[in-house]
Amino acid sequence: MSRENFNDLIAFLAVAREKSFTRAAAKLGVSQSALSHTVRLLEERLGLRLLTRTTRSVTPTNAGDYLIRNIGPHFDQIESQIASLGELRDVPSGLIRVTATDDVIAYILRPRVEQFLKKYPDVKIEINADLRLVDIVAERFDAGIRLGEQVTKEMTSVPLTPDIRFVVVGAKSYFRKNSKPKVPHDLLKHKCITMRLPTHGGIYAWEFEKNGRDVKVRVDGPLIFNSIFPVRDACLDGLGLAHMPEMVAEKYIADGRLVKVLQDWCPYWTGYHLCFPHHHQTTMPFSLFVEEMRYEPAESSHS
Structure with missing residues (x-):
């Protein structure tokens, strides 16, 4: 079948489903006379009447019904698949x-x-x-x-x-001059590198937990930052203890530059x-x- 016949079948399906040449023409964006001519040529090529026309209505004949039931779904599927291709094109943008x-x-x-x-x-x-x-x-x-x-x-x-946890760490150089804390309140005797929280403006209190007991320690020290990376770097320089997500410290713990303390007090979140x-x-x-x-x-x- 030629490509023109495919177009003619699309035209016929539009008329049969709309039951009106006027509405089908508007939907397809063609003139009513051109659409009527297209359907008439299709009927002549097939040697079958596909539509019964009266002044008030347009209805499919038995042959027209056959085409609607057996060919119509294939055109619908093609249209749907083409639309899906459009969605795929739009996905990565x-x-x-x-x-x-x-x-x-x-x-x-x-x-x-x-x-x-x-x-x-x-x-x-x-x-x-x-x-x-x-x-x-x-x-x-x-x-x-x-x-x-x-x-x-x-x-x-x-x-x-x-789940993740925050850990307390210090540089080896820091611990050469200072003892390791055994319990959270020992941190009050240490220089600690702190962070100011922008949401409330306060200095973050370090949080601990052991055996169902929650402890917050308001540590103090010579440096306050508003970002974790300067905290880590100052800690690496041996300027004090720091409290940070384990993922930030683990590389330096692995190579021995930072040492974890109070591990049994550091819960998972x-x-x-x-x-x-x-x-x-x-x-x-x-x-x-x-x-x-x-x-x-x-x-x-x-x-």
Whole structure:
């Protein structure tokens, strides 16, 4: 069958389904007379009447019904598949805005973003480094990364990591001059490198837990930062003890430059989550991003 006959069949199906040459012509964007001529030529080629025309209506004949039932679905499927191709073309495009702390960006987000952008190079990701608990909706972000304890009921969340813990560390050079703390309150005798929290403006109190007992220690020291990386670097320089996510310290612990203390007082916390509002408009790029970021636990990373 020639390509012209395919076009004629599409024209016939439009008329049969609309039961009107006028409505079908408007839908196809052709004149009523041209459409009528197309259907008449198709009937002549097939040697069959496909439509019964009256002044008030247009109805399919038995032959017309046969074509609608047996050929119509194939054209519908072709149209659907072509539409799906359009969606696939549109999938890897658009802007995704995410807010997170600088350590989360460095150790969790950036490595996965690298893989995501290799798969979807037309997607743009804007990453905002901020220690504040940013209002995701008000500041027009698609998502934020939070510890499990910080996820609010207004948010949908997807886990990014297993449970994590914060550790207390010091440089070997620091411990050559200072004894290791045995219990959290020993920290009051030490120089500690602290952080000011931008959300409330206070100095972060180090949190500990052992045998169901929670302890907060308001440490003090010569240096206050608003980012974890300067804290780590000052600690490496031997300027005091520091409290930080284990992922930030582990490389330096492994090579012996930092030493962990108070390990039995450092609990695990619910890991990091990607959070976004329940009513977030889930575009295809964002859905793909969520699945790329999602942590799928194999087995517990600690007992």
